[in-house]
Amino acid sequence: MTPAPTTTGNAPGTTTWVTSPEAVAAAQRMAAARAVGDPVCSLSAVGQPNPSLVPQVGRIGIGHYGDYWCLIW
DSSP states (O other), rough: OOOOBBOOOOSOOEEEEEEOOOOOHHHHHHHTTOOOOOOOOTTESSSOGGGGGOSSSSEEEEEEEEEEEEOOO
């Protein structure tokens, strides 16, 4: 199951998740290359990223393609 990007709120200390066209394009490039890692991504993964590696505040751009994920903060 693929989680849908959501907004957790705008209060201080919350994280806003938004779909990022740049992150989606990076995930597509990684899938085409069958390799994890793109200079655009702050965190890239095959399969869902480990939530403990993601900052808990701010705005995070998210994109995925197949099993490849790109997060930008």
